[in-house]
Amino acid sequence: MKGYEAETFGELNAETYDALTEERMAAETRDSVQTLFELAGGGKVLELAIGTGRVAIPLAKRGLAVQGIEASEEMVAKLREKPGGSDIPVTIGDMAEVRLTETFDLVYLVFNTIFNLTTQDAQIRCFQNAARHLGANGVFVIETVVPDFSEYVDGQRIKGSWATLDAARFEIAIHDRVAQTVAFQRIIIREDGIQMTPHFMRYAWPSELDLMARLASLERRDRWAWWDRSPFTADSKSHVTVYGPSPHP
Numbered sequence: 001m002k003g004y005e006a007e008t009f010g011e012l013n014a015e016t017y018d019a020l021t022e023e024r025m026a027a028e029t030r031d032s033v034q035t036l037f038e039l040a041g042g043g044k045v046l047e048l049a050i051g052t053g054r055v056a057i058p059l060a061k062r063g064l065a066v067q068g069i070e071a072s073e074e075m076v077a078k079l080r081e082k083p084g085g086s087d088i089p090v091t092i093g094d095m096a097e098v099r100l101t102e103t104f105d106l107v108y109l110v111f112n113t114i115f116n117l118t119t120q121d122a123q124i125r126c127f128q129n130a131a132r133h134l135g136a137n138g139v140f141v142i143e144t145v146v147p148d149f150s151e152y153v154d155g156q157r158i159k160g161s162w163a164t165l166d167a168a169r170f171e172i173a174i175h176d177r178v179a180q181t182v183a184f185q186r187i188i189i190r191e192d193g194i195q196m197t198p199h200f201m202r203y204a205w206p207s208e209l210d211l212m213a214r215l216a217s218l219e220r221r222d223r224w225a226w227w228d229r230s231p232f233t234a235d236s237k238s239h240v241t242v243y244g245p246s247p248h249p
């Protein structure tokens, strides 16, 4: 999607992100914070694409030393407004490129955000960057959906989410199965006009993420279907995967 850059998500979503995620994701946030806290083992933590601190702030409140990398100044401004948010060091930049001088015990990238990097090459560089920031016993944790196109017909899907007497919201998604990209347009039509919120992502199957990890000299240590560490199966809709430095790089 021409013009959709690393900063675009924040420009379009920073104002509404917290209200939406607090409403829809309270249980998910709680479960992810608990598992990430356990995986950190009391050590230093780096969140790639820290956003408004949905996960990072609760982790910092539990006493962990948390830092972040984030492309969007708008998202970080929201993090800074929250209690404890101004104490978390954040480096503005691309999570596939930014290099910090320190290493960490836990690096994590949640909520499908590896897919915000819209080329395979950028996703590989992100794995390599995560690996670069891991201490010898550190782990890199990634959480994404397992892509599912069962509702798509001829490479596209149109899905309504609500309709009232004078307005409606729906989403158009266009799938390119060679580039593994989906271009979304979320549209609200009201009497006084149309509001559009685009989104663009490149998806990867769990197996492709494992290969990216290998290219970054990481190996898979665990894969669960969800933050509760439930078993990952062929029917799982999502995965939480833990990678660590490979002993045989």
Ligand SMILES: C[S@@+](CC[C@H](N)C(=O)[O-])C[C@H]1O[C@@H](n2cnc3c(N)ncnc32)[C@H](O)[C@@H]1O
Residues within 6 Å of the ligand: 006, 007, 009, 010, 048, 049, 050, 051, 052, 053, 054, 055, 069, 070, 071, 072, 075, 093, 094, 095, 096, 110, 111, 113, 116, 117
């Ligand atoms: C779905 S939000 C997730 C935010 C946060 N991790 C959470 O779970 O609430 C995606 C975030 O990725 C950020 N982002 C997108 N591309 C990025 C990039 N290349 N480097 C760093 N951050 C990026 C966006 O600005 C946004 O804050």
